[in-house]
Amino acid sequence: MADATLKVFRGNKDGGQSVEFKVPVAPGMVVLDALHYIQGHLAQDLAVRWNCKAGKCGSCSAEVNGRPRLTCKTRMDALPQNEPITVMPLKAFPVIKDLVTDVSWNYKVNKKITPFTPKAGADWKFYQDDVDRVQEFRKCIECFLCQDVCHVLRDHDKYEQFGGPRFFVRVAGLEMHPMDGVSRTKLLRDELGIGLCNITKCCTEVCPEDIHITDNAIIPLKERVVDQFYDPLVWIVRKIRGAAS
């Protein structure tokens, strides 16, 4: 089979440029295989983050031909054959080296989230119907492609005010957990800035786990925030009750 040409970003936080590599193509090959070939034969210091090469760990995220993807699940034969394949690091995070970016911001956001807190006296009996919805959120492999594509982060740099789709999915998994007993709506409004999301569904489109991030996580969470803080009826009832007590 013919060789493929890859244009891979080489550089660090101070800048860099794309470098061309020619890689022999084998049937069923994925972009990560091509990057491994480059490491093994052409540039052993090419920095690539990866672990399982089976679509389960979410480490090998990059932008292939301009689209955020897991390189281990991007088949070479699904890309245009007669033009170079560009591989760039995730744009939303600072480059460390080559395709490796500094994703530590995500771990900081995660720490803000109130952990799973079981209801008092939970009997731990619950049913498949109760968990089907939540199990979807628990499929997340933390590849951060949704964070990368989200324009609130990518284009508007709202890292201080916004949590990003990944963490709305995490919060949804906790809020809708049948045994969880605390509310995170205030956190969603104040610290994770869910109001900044204007539901363009870019995150849903790039999710390699097919999680319906916008429809099943973000919109229901937005509704919870609105119900708690802005529903005029709820607001009046609270006022009256508050006054009565």
Next chain:
Amino acid sequence: MSERFETHEHDVLVIGAGGAGLRAAIEALGQGASVGVVSKSLLGKAHTVMAEGGIAAAMANVDSGDGWKPHFRDTMRGGKMLNNWLMAQLHAQEAPERVKELEQWGALFDRTEDGRILQRAFGGHTFRRLCHVGDRTGLEMIRTLQDRGVSMGFDVYMECTIVRLLTDGGRCAGALAYWRETGRFVVFKAKSVVMATGGIGKAWPITSNSWEYTGDGIALAYEAGAELMDMEFVQFHPTGMVWPPGVQGILVTEAVRGEGGILRNKNGERFMERYDPKRMELSTRDVVARSIYTEVKEGRGTEHGGAYLDISHKPAEYVKKKLPSMYHQFKELADVDITKGPMEVGPTCHYMMGGIRVEAETAQCSLPGLFAAGEAAAGLHGANRLGGNSLSDLLVFGRRAGLAAAQHAKEVSAPNLGEGQISAGESEALRAFQQQGGENPYAVHRDLQKVMQSLVGIFRTREDMQKALGELAKLKERAAHTSVEGSRMFNPGWHMAIELKSMLTVSEAVTRSALVREESRGAHSRIDFPELSPEWGKKNNIVWRDGSGMRLRQETRPDMPAELKQILAEDK
């Protein structure tokens, strides 16, 4: 100690952030210890995420006849009686409690109709025993443990690789590491160290293991003076993908067979009838792997040299619900719709039963201050591990290691780390930068994989393994003279140069142990000694290091107490 190095001090240092490491860290934190977790990767990416089928625990939610005794019996039989029987007993007794605990920390398992944790059938387990979440149980487990640990406040040192264990007067007292990002060295000082670094599969080319599985923890412990055990027992999982070439080795979960998947050869024969008519596809992994290998070798393999595994007789929606990752994996990587047609599968290097020798109750290694749990430790699984017993192993012995490490930390004084060992570790790690014109470490790795695949694979002979030892000696020499390009910043070529040493050490230990065990038992199959030997059944191979290099001896196994013998004698 020198001011040259960034230094962190903890009561307990946990090396590895997979299931065993995280569970150990949680337990040690609960004991009031200050805990540091060091991980080669980002938190949450460890090999545990790849575990698919489930956690074996005799909860009896589905089959009321189950209990710790049948689980103990299945584990011992699966391990061909070479298991550390006390570990097998503790494991069977404690696994249900560890699973319930996981649920109470937020894990969401698939449910039974009466609202409890659902359990599925798996190879070698008499009852439906595996608590699971579709085919992504490991992800659920690691996320749950990770969130628990973060909320309890452990310090995580991510993308940090240990290059040497540090000692103080004959006890393990810390470790020297480098940050992958910058290549700078960092010293960890600790009263107790827990090794939870997983396996060694990257010494073989066809493997289900991730890049991290280079045997670091086992090799580091060995270098520091700890004993290894049962290193000849390397599990080849029967079902890895065989086509296309890029995906060769990627795991096809045993849950496919647990959910009713059928194995056939190219003639359409259900060949397991010839190898294990009673258990068929749900025989133990060693048997199924050898059966597929034999079918292929005798000319009955599929187009790409495997066997057919078919689940398409089940309703498509059921398959997608119970095996979602498999459905997507085959559709995206192999253009196969598993709800409509069969998969092609073949053996793939999957799991190390052997590893660092530990005491059953405390996970204490032969080097004081060092503890080990999970795949890096030896004993529980004997000659062959049952599917589902790994995740439960991580929980049961991760917890025990964390507990014992925290207690040990309370009993000993703060260590002193001599400067000499740190400088020596530093220069050794940097050697590949100083050598000009040496070989590319990736080339040495490829050749190591070829040697292990062709000479120390599923079926072994004396001749092959003697040849392998010669090849390994040459590879060791080559590995000592590699050169790396570029800077110390996130440099995979350099990382490989360092990991090569670990892979060579464990490969040698595997080969030496396998060479002397002149019998076939579990995952260790000798063409020249095809039968079980009652004599070898009484012995474990112990590997250790002295001034002259790698040493090997046999130790007679302690006799099992009468009550455990009684359990094994009962057939139900």
